[in-house]
Amino acid sequence: MSTETTDVDMANSWPVQYLQDHTVHIAVVLLFVAYPFVYDILVDLFALTAEMVLPEPRTMLTILALGLFAMSFDFISGYTGYLSFGHGAFFGIGAYFVVLGYNGQIPLLPAELPFMMLMLMGALAAALFALVVGLLAFRLSGVYFAMITLGIAEIMYVVSQHWDYLTVDDSDPATGTAAGSPSDVELFEPVIGIPFIDPLNATVHPAFGETTFLGINFGDPVIVTYFAIGSIVLICYFLMQRIIHSPFGRVMIAIRENEQRAKAIGYNVFYYKIGAFMISAFFGAIGGALLIVINGTASPDTTLFFLVTGFALVATIIGGLGTLAGPLFGYIFLEGVEEFLARKASGGGLQPWLQEILPGSVLNASVSGVTVDEGMNAFMTGHGEFYTGIIFVVFVLFVPIGMLGTLRARLGADSVADWATTRIEKFRTESESEAGVEPPASETDPEPESDSD
Amino acid sequence: MIDHLALGAIDLLTSPGDLSSVIVEGLAKASLYLMIATGLTLIFGLMDVINFAHGAFTMYGAYIAAGLMLALVTAGMGFGTVMFIFIVVLALVFVLLAALGTVLEVTLVRRLYEYPPIYQILLTFGIAITLEQFMRMIVEFRNINNGQWNFDWASPRRQTLPSELGDAELLFIQFTNLQLFEIMLGALTAVGIWAFLNKTRYGLFVRAGVEDEEMAKALGINVQRTFTIVFAIGSGIAGAAGVILMWDPLWSTSVPLALDVLLPAFVIVIVGGLGSFKGTVVASLVVGMIDALGTWAFTTGVIQFTGIDELMIFTILVVTLILRPRGLFGVEGMGDHG
Numbered sequence: 001m002s003t004e005t006t007d008v009d010m011a012n013s014w015p016v017q018y019l020q021d022h023t024v025h026i027a028v029v030l031l032f033v034a035y036p037f038v039y040d041i042l043v044d045l046f047a048l049t050a051e052m053v054l055p056e057p058r059t060m061l062t063i064l065a066l067g068l069f070a071m072s073f074d075f076i077s078g079y080t081g082y083l084s085f086g087h088g089a090f091f092g093i094g095a096y097f098v099v100l101g102y103n104g105q106i107p108l109l110p111a112e113l114p115f116m117m118l119m120l121m122g123a124l125a126a127a128l129f130a131l132v133v134g135l136l137a138f139r140l141s142g143v144y145f146a147m148i149t150l151g152i153a154e155i156m157y158v159v160s161q162h163w164d165y166l167t168v169d170d171s172d173p174a175t176g177t178a179a180g181s182p183s184d185v186e187l188f189e190p191v192i193g194i195p196f197i198d199p200l201n202a203t204v205h206p207a208f209g210e211t212t213f214l215g216i217n218f219g220d221p222v223i224v225t226y227f228a229i230g231s232i233v234l235i236c237y238f239l240m241q242r243i244i245h246s247p248f249g250r251v252m253i254a255i256r257e258n259e260q261r262a263k264a265i266g267y268n269v270f271y272y273k274i275g276a277f278m279i280s281a282f283f284g285a286i287g288g289a290l291l292i293v294i295n296g297t298a299s300p301d302t303t304l305f306f307l308v309t310g311f312a313l314v315a316t317i318i319g320g321l322g323t324l325a326g327p328l329f330g331y332i333f334l335e336g337v338e339e340f341l342a343r344k345a346s347g348g349g350l351q352p353w354l355q356e357i358l359p360g361s362v363l364n365a366s367v368s369g370v371t372v373d374e375g376m377n378a379f380m381t382g383h384g385e386f387y388t389g390i391i392f393v394v395f396v397l398f399v400p401i402g403m404l405g406t407l408r409a410r411l412g413a414d415s416v417a418d419w420a421t422t423r424i425e426k427f428r429t430e431s432e433s434e435a436g437v438e439p440p441a442s443e444t445d446p447e448p449e450s451d452s453d
Numbered sequence: 454m455i456d457h458l459a460l461g462a463i464d465l466l467t468s469p470g471d472l473s474s475v476i477v478e479g480l481a482k483a484s485l486y487l488m489i490a491t492g493l494t495l496i497f498g499l500m501d502v503i504n505f506a507h508g509a510f511t512m513y514g515a516y517i518a519a520g521l522m523l524a525l526v527t528a529g530m531g532f533g534t535v536m537f538i539f540i541v542v543l544a545l546v547f548v549l550l551a552a553l554g555t556v557l558e559v560t561l562v563r564r565l566y567e568y569p570p571i572y573q574i575l576l577t578f579g580i581a582i583t584l585e586q587f588m589r590m591i592v593e594f595r596n597i598n599n600g601q602w603n604f605d606w607a608s609p610r611r612q613t614l615p616s617e618l619g620d621a622e623l624l625f626i627q628f629t630n631l632q633l634f635e636i637m638l639g640a641l642t643a644v645g646i647w648a649f650l651n652k653t654r655y656g657l658f659v660r661a662g663v664e665d666e667e668m669a670k671a672l673g674i675n676v677q678r679t680f681t682i683v684f685a686i687g688s689g690i691a692g693a694a695g696v697i698l699m700w701d702p703l704w705s706t707s708v709p710l711a712l713d714v715l716l717p718a719f720v721i722v723i724v725g726g727l728g729s730f731k732g733t734v735v736a737s738l739v740v741g742m743i744d745a746l747g748t749w750a751f752t753t754g755v756i757q758f759t760g761i762d763e764l765m766i767f768t769i770l771v772v773t774l775i776l777r778p779r780g781l782f783g784v785e786g787m788g789d790h791g
Contacts (some may be wrong), residue, residue, distance in 0.1 A: 389579050
């Protein structure tokens with residue numbers, strides 16, 4: 001009898017409960033971890049076909065960095081309802097802080113500080129900047145809020161295009177800083193990991209980083225970079241997700257649903273909005289720093305530009321506004337389409353596949369002076385934006401709550417993790433009652449502290 | 454720095470030639486800004502739709518006009534003929550873009566009136582991306598075939614802008630006749646839209662719809678059709694603005710024109726106050742004048758920063774929103790949450 005009691009206790013102890021609540025998270029993380037290896041296997045098996053359909057691991061790096069940025073955008077826009085249209089400003093601060101800090105261009109900071117320090121300091125700088133912007137902007141709401149944040153970000157974009165302080169060696173500010181590019185004296189080699197624990201640190205760069213991580217040789221710097229960036233994104237995700245499920249996050253949602261009522265209950269909504277904005281800026285800047293790990297340089301057009309925020313918005317809507325993880329999946333979708341229509345050199349896609357499959361006579365068949373191959377070049381290759389634009393319009397019209405939002409609605413739960421938890425709970429209770437054990441009703445939390453996926 | 458600016462200001466005020474040129478240029482820029490922003494303000498004022506595809510419409514207007522002008526204007530034509538063709542092209546582009554606007558309103562935008570405003574922003578943003586990339590495809594399509602069809606889109610301006618619209622001088626004032634032409638078109642737009650809103654039956658419907666949509670419906674006004682017509686007119690004006698931008702040397706017929714137009718247009722609409730046509734006119738004048746001042750300051754070396762005009766425009770936006778959160782003539786409650 002005593003053993004049975006221990007079993008029940010074991011099954012309801014907090015680690016078990018915790019793991020149970022996070023089943024979906026664990027599954028998704030495992031999928032992400034397995035992805036580069038699965039990709040390799042599938043490419044070995046199906047060659048061009050797999051290359052065509054799947055985004056290559058190199059693209060996954062960009063997806064992770066931009067996905068984190070889109071999540072931070074969703075954090076403020078999806079949960080408080082304030083559309084932060086100049087969110088690229090924070091992304092840019094994170095990116096430029098790392099590059100400038102590494103080159104010793106930030107006052108009081110010595111050159112070549114470890115990447116992790118620069119990343120965190122840049123994120124704090126972005127949060128402070130968000131405090132200033134928030135004090136000005138949160139006096140407004142709706143369209144006006146979107147426009148003042150856009151205005152501030154555009155001022156930064158214009159300045160960054162013409163201010164030579166932001167460049168190394170007096171290169172053209174519009175084309176970007178030279179840190180990390182081969183022309184620079186020293187290559188930018190970010191080390192990601194926990195300081196002072198050697199095996200948990202890795203020099204990462206998709207082109208020349210380490211190939212060994214945790215003592216395992218992966219043989220490919222892209223995979224090590226993928227894991228390093230992936231861990232940071234995962235940690236950031238869990239932190240944001242934790243905040244959203246805390247009382248603070250509940251107030252954010254209350255502001256979105258009915259700001260007047262939240263105020264009437266007695267919350268100082270102004271402080272909550274600014275707090276949420278700062279947190280969002282913090283994580284957005286980390287996304288920017290991660291982009292530097294991948295690209296090695298920052299340029300106004302890849303960081304501060306209006307369309308950087310624009311595409312975060314597109315990813316957020318496709319993934320699901322107010323779902324936190326949705327924007328990451330949205331980005332996988334976006335970049336997937338982009339790569340599907342990319343040229344051969346950048347990860348395979350439809351055109352190389354068709355060139356392989358179709359006979360030369362079809363490819364060179366000419367329609368009013370233009371061959372089919374040239375036509376593909378003109379109308380598909382490199383024009384992913386055209387098709388993502390159409391897909392986006394379709395999403396807004398017919399799936400306005402996005403992929404993850406729709407999945408949730410289908411499952412009838414607040415989050416996918418919620419649904420999985422209740423299913424597992426039900427399954428366990430059923431099997432236990434079959435075995436003649438009383439269901440431990442009193443010990444299960446009626447509303448398990450669960451997480452949105 | 455302050456001394457430097459003060460000296461510059463004294464310089465400007467004591468030189469009637471410079472001052473008057475800056476004013477003429479400011480008025481010309483204001484006219485262009487007004488033409489760019491009018492469509493946006495009409496559509497927003499009535500329908501609460503922030504049309505992100507607005508810049509794309511202007512860009513299409515510029516490309517269509519560039520193609521048509523190049524095809525129709527030949528070297529030996531007189532000034533009158535060229536201007537006549539220009540007006541015809543302007544009208545044609547207006548009709549074409551109005552048709553495009555109608556199609557988009559009836560098939561797409563209409564479905565989302567019941568949704569929160571953010572969904573209309575999203576929808577028009579998606580339309581903008583698609584339209585821009587489509588034009589890029591067409592432009593690049595001309596570039597394939599080993600560059601045989603390669604085409605310089607700046608050439609329509611060089612080849613069809615009549616020399617009569619070039620530099621001119623009156624007393625001590627230096628300007629270009631193109632600037633005068635732009636000011637004329639801008640004034641026509643302002644008067645035309647004012648007359649449309651205040652003197653026509655549909656203008657009355659539009660104002661009624663802005664005032665109280667439910668009441669207008671209850672009184673038997675077909676608000677739905679009014680929406681369609683306003684969306685069409687707004688899109689048409691956006692396209693027509695592109696036609697004159699095709700001629701203006703400070704703008705260019707290119708795909709990024711869409712964004713170059715969209716952002717200042719937003720600034721003007723917001724600075725003037727959402728939904729207020731009077732505000733848009735005033736904001737165009739303010740932004741145009743300050744823009745001209747900035748350009749003057751840069752060319753004379755008072756301020757040495759290349760991006761000065763763009764910087765000024767967005768600074769005006771931010772400062773206005775801080776000082777007057779609803780813009781200059783904005784209405785309380787419009788464009789807020791909910």
